[in-house]
Structure formats: structure tokens, C-alpha cells
Amino acid sequence: MACRTGYWRNTGIIEMLEALQFEFMRNAMAAGLLASLICGIMGTLVVVNRIVFLSGGIAHAAYGGIGLAFFCRLPYMVGTIGFSLTAGMIMAAVSIKARHRADTIIGVLWAVGMAIGIILVDLTPGYNVDLMSYLFGSILTVPGEDLRLMLAIGLVILGAVAYFYSDFLAMSYDEEFAQIRGVPVRALYFLLIGMLSVAIVMIIQVVGLILVIALLTIPPFIAERYTRSLFQMMVWSCLLNAVFVITGLWLSYAYNVTSGAAIILVAGVGFFISLIPFKPAGRPASDSQSSGR
Amino acid sequence: MSANVVEVLNLWFAFNGQTVLEDATFDIPAGDFVAMIGPNGGGKTTLMKLMLGLLKPDRGTVKVFGESPSAVSHRIGYVPQDVHFNKRFPISALDVVLMGMLTPQRRWPRYSRADRVAAHEALDRMGMGPYCDRKIGELSGGQRQRVLIARALVTQPEVLFLDEPTASIDTAGQSEFYRLLKMLNEEMTIVVVSHDILTISTYVKSVACVNKRIHYHNEAELTGEMLETMYACSVEKVCPVELVAHGVPHRVLAEHGDH
Numbered sequence: 001m002a003c004r005t006g007y008w009r010n011t012g013i014i015e016m017l018e019a020l021q022f023e024f025m026r027n028a029m030a031a032g033l034l035a036s037l038i039c040g041i042m043g044t045l046v047v048v049n050r051i052v053f054l055s056g057g058i059a060h061a062a063y064g065g066i067g068l069a070f071f072c073r074l075p076y077m078v079g080t081i082g083f084s085l086t087a088g089m090i091m092a093a094v095s096i097k098a099r100h101r102a103d104t105i106i107g108v109l110w111a112v113g114m115a116i117g118i119i120l121v122d123l124t125p126g127y128n129v130d131l132m133s134y135l136f137g138s139i140l141t142v143p144g145e146d147l148r149l150m151l152a153i154g155l156v157i158l159g160a161v162a163y164f165y166s167d168f169l170a171m172s173y174d175e176e177f178a179q180i181r182g183v184p185v186r187a188l189y190f191l192l193i194g195m196l197s198v199a200i201v202m203i204i205q206v207v208g209l210i211l212v213i214a215l216l217t218i219p220p221f222i223a224e225r226y227t228r229s230l231f232q233m234m235v236w237s238c239l240l241n242a243v244f245v246i247t248g249l250w251l252s253y254a255y256n257v258t259s260g261a262a263i264i265l266v267a268g269v270g271f272f273i274s275l276i277p278f279k280p281a282g283r284p285a286s287d288s289q290s291s292g293r
Numbered sequence: 294m295s296a297n298v299v300e301v302l303n304l305w306f307a308f309n310g311q312t313v314l315e316d317a318t319f320d321i322p323a324g325d326f327v328a329m330i331g332p333n334g335g336g337k338t339t340l341m342k343l344m345l346g347l348l349k350p351d352r353g354t355v356k357v358f359g360e361s362p363s364a365v366s367h368r369i370g371y372v373p374q375d376v377h378f379n380k381r382f383p384i385s386a387l388d389v390v391l392m393g394m395l396t397p398q399r400r401w402p403r404y405s406r407a408d409r410v411a412a413h414e415a416l417d418r419m420g421m422g423p424y425c426d427r428k429i430g431e432l433s434g435g436q437r438q439r440v441l442i443a444r445a446l447v448t449q450p451e452v453l454f455l456d457e458p459t460a461s462i463d464t465a466g467q468s469e470f471y472r473l474l475k476m477l478n479e480e481m482t483i484v485v486v487s488h489d490i491l492t493i494s495t496y497v498k499s500v501a502c503v504n505k506r507i508h509y510h511n512e513a514e515l516t517g518e519m520l521e522t523m524y525a526c527s528v529e530k531v532c533p534v535e536l537v538a539h540g541v542p543h544r545v546l547a548e549h550g551d552h
Contacts, residue, residue: 048382166403170392173382176373177444180345180366182397227383228428 019253024140028259031142032245034150035206035215040238041161042199043216044223044230045192048172052217054091054193057106059200059212061087061113066134067120077149080201087113088197092190137208137260139249150202157195161234164188169230206245207260215241218267222274244270296323298452298482299344301507304353306339313339315505317353323451326474326483326496331503337486340503341454344484345371357452367396370445370453370481375437375461380430386440387425390415393447415443434461438470452482459487471496 019025046055062084069079087109095102121131133141161168170178171185179185203212219240220233227233248263255262299321306314313336321327329337342348343355346362358365370393393415394408416422419439429437438458445453455474459467474483475496485497502508 048379050379166392166395169384169388170395173384173389174373174378174392176347177371177392178395179347180369180371181392181395182363182366183395184397224381224383228385228426229383229388233383 025253027142027144027147028139028249029246030147031139031150031206032249032263033242034147034154035203036241036245037238038150038154038157038199039203039215040219040236040241041157041234042196043241044220044234044237045161045168045172046196046216047220047224048230048233049192051095051193051196052213053103054095054106055196055200055216056213057091057110058084058088058193058197059204059209060110062197062201062204063117063134063209064113064115064120065117065201067117067124070124071120077146077201080204081198083113084197084201085194088193089190092193096186096189133208134204135208135210136258137204137206137211139206139259142205146205153198153202157199160191160195164191165231168192172230207263211260211264214264214267215244218271219244222270225274240270241267297321298323298325298358299484300354300356300359301340301344302354302356304340304343304355305351306336306343306348307351308339312505314343314503317503317505317507319501319507319509321482321484323482324478326478326498327485327501327509328497328499329484329486329501329503330488335504337503338456340507341456341484341486345369345454367448368451370448370450372438372441372445372453372455372458374457375434375441378429378437382429384429385426386416386421386429386432387412389429389440390425390444390447393444411447412443415447416440418446419443435466438462442473446477450481452484453477455483455485457486457488 020029046052062080064087065080065083066076068074068083069076072079091102091106091109094105098105118131167178167183167188170181170183171188175185200209200212203215207215219237222240223233223236227236244267245263248266249259251257251266252259252262297320301317301319304314304317305312313334317336317340329340331337339348343350344357344362346357346366355362358368362369387409390412391404391408394404394411413422413425416425419442421436421439421443424432424436424440429440432440438461453474459470462470474485477483478498498511500510502510
């Protein structure tokens, strides 16, 4: 019995469970799990609609909002969400109206937004905020009221996606056909980008804006191959995210490394493992054309 | 109350400054099986999108069953080209067909039991019943095509629009496909955009040549001139089309009057 406990102690799990008695650790877990829910749902829609680059653009442009919030003494959430939504709506409009120039403009907003944020922070007199915590996340210092906001936003996103599920599905798979059937594809697209902009601001606190993309795209990428419905893909994305977050937090606690980067590293390992070819048993190859009658 | 399914009147449409359709006028009567042919850039896909309500005319009108296309979307079936779909998308064949039952009025629940029954029946009719739970990417090109047709048929439309439906099917499959369309034509009007005038000529009832303007021929006929609009063919260049006919080609279209 004694050597059993000794074995587990070496892996740090017991220490991890002990750490949960600290509020900051519980908050970090909660933030991580809420981020998993949000990223699982939004990430699925991002991957199937192929707007990964646009998401990166929003994440980096959001730093302009962080700078704006500090410079104008606004609350962090107000400044960042406002700026992020504006940038997102511009990118959405451009990707509809000028499709072939869209990625250039997204790239410009990506860089300029970031630059605006950095300059504004430079110009803010007094104590300079720690850049790193927004670039790489500060999951261990998420305050309680931000958690409540994350929960509220998570529930709103869940509700909106559930209500418009069939419309999002139709729009993501075949936008033209959806439009003919009366789905308001344009409005839905803007709704999607709007929800994405707000979600990204929440996730920046967990893994930082540089790594938001990974949390949005890796689990859905893994799940896409093995799932047969958008709903299943979302569920598995949320679960995979939760596994990555918890494992990453444990690693960062046990080995004293940056939590955001640890989470993404675990996700990366998961990504590479998923690339190993794996044939589900009992499924015949695609039938020939002549079959079927 | 006209017997015309589609009425296009003085239609103008430009894209990126280029005029795609210029003063186009024609009607499609009920029960027709019309092939829309023409050179690339001539406007046939644009014309179809205008008839479906995906695009709005710059000038002139497009009417389907006497109304704007969006008002009668439940009476229209549409089979798009198979090219731009994400093959790994997580969706089953049944869910693709169910998409055909979407109506903007109904929010929750989105699909009723009757919808699902109709979807299963549409799949069965296309011979894809056993594949209803298969992921769409696991099906072959021809099977996917049949699922898309089932999706178009699920609302029991009165007119079926198809955009380049045989682009990814081999020759044997193409004949079978057009036989299927001929069978469907007994219940509904069929409008096909196709590059493939040689295969479809035996099955269609009429031909619309679309090249900025529209010339509608009541009987399916082929002239050398029509072939030239599609395949540049002259003494200097080698003709890419070789016609093999049993006997004298028996269908000849009249000349377009106002070239």
C-alpha cells in the first residue's frame, strides 16, 4: 500500500488534488472547463466553415481592445469585447463582399490591431500591464467575476447554437442551398462571427491570444474524422478540450511551466496521435457506382 | 394563369462590370425538359441562379410559377454541382436530405416525424435507402449525386433545376442518369445546365442556347453552328469533337434569327 501511494505521489496527481483546495486552482479549473465548452462549440463551427484565419485575425486584433481599455481606463471586458466585435464585423463584411481580398484585409487588421494595442499600452502612464499575460494567458489569475461572465457567455452561445442548429448546419454544409430554403445565411454568418469575437476575448484569458487558434481548431480537427454529425463533433471537441486543459494544467503545476503553452502542447500531441491511420473495424470500402438499386 | 413554369423577360445582369446576360427573354413551359447550353462565361449558371432566386436581376424580371423565386422555393428542387462540398463534413446522407425540408417558419422542432419519413422515402426512391446513416464523404461520387437529388425531390417539387449534374460521373453512369431524369420528367419540369450536349440530345425535349442572350429551340436539335459556339472548330484547328452517327444526323436546329 505504501509503495502504491509513493508511485502516485511521484506523478504529482496527489499534489494536484491537494492544490484544488486553493481557490485560485479551482478557479483555473473552472475557467479551463468553461473555455473547453466554448471552444468546442465555436471551434467546430470555425473549422467546418473554414474561417480559421479570420479567427486568428480577431484574436490578434483584440489586443487593440486591451490597449484601448487601459488607455481609456475602461473595464477590460468592455474595451476588449467592443474592439473585438468591431474588428470581427469588418472582417465578416469583407469576407462576404470582397472574397478574394478578404485574407489580405484580415491580415492587415490582425497586425494593425495588435500594433494599436501595443502603442496604447506604451502611452498609458504609470504601471505597464504585463503583456505576457494576454499573449500567453493567465489562467491562474482569473478573477471570480470573469468566471461568472464566462459562464453567462458560454450559456448564451450554447443556447444560440442549439436554437439555430439546423440553420448553422445547412449554412456550413451548403450555403447556396440553405439560402434557397429561406435560411437567413448572411445574418447567421454575422451572428457566428459576433459570437466568435466575444468567445475569443474570453479564451484569451485562458491560453492567451497567440494560442487561441490551437484550442479552437485542434479538437474539432481530431473529432471531424470520427463523428457523423455536427452535434457529435461539438461534443467530442468539448471533451477533448477538457482533457487537454486538465492535462496541461497538471503539467504546468507539476513542472512549473507556463500553463497556456502546456495546454497547447498537450493538444498538439493529441493532434499528431490522431494523424496515425486508424481503420475502424468492420467497415467495407466505398461501394462501386453500380450498386444500390 | 399561365402554363409557363419560368418566365424571363428583358433580363439584364452584370457581374464585376461585365455584362453576363443582355436583354434575355424566354419561357419554359410546364412539363418541359430543357437543356441550357452555351460557352463558358455565356451566362448559363448565372441564369440558373437568377431563376433560383440566389441572384437578383439588374433589370428585367424572372418569374417562377408567376411569382418571384423566393416566394415559391418549396415548389423548386435544386441539385447543385458536387464540387465545392467539404468531403469530410460530419453529416449523414439522411441529414443532407432533411435539409431539403427546411422551412423558415418552423423553428422548434425543426424537423417533424413526417419530415423524416419523407426524407427516408426520397432516399429509397433514389436507391440510397440502406445508406441513410452513412457519412456523406464515405459515398462515391454517383451515390452522393443521388443523395443530392433525393434532397431536391423531398419536397415533391414541380420543377427540378440541375447544374452540371454529370460532371463527376462516367459515360455509362451519364446515360443511366439521363434515363432517370426522363422518368422524373413525367412528374415535373426539368431544367439542366450542361456542357454535355452530345449525351443529353437524345433525352431532352428542348434546348436553350445561352450566350448573353437566350435562343430557345423547341425540339432538341444540333447544328454545326451550335457546336461551334461551344467548341472552336475551324479548318485550321483540329476539331475536338468527332461525331459518329448511324446514318445522317436526324436533328437539325434552325438558325438563330438575330445573330
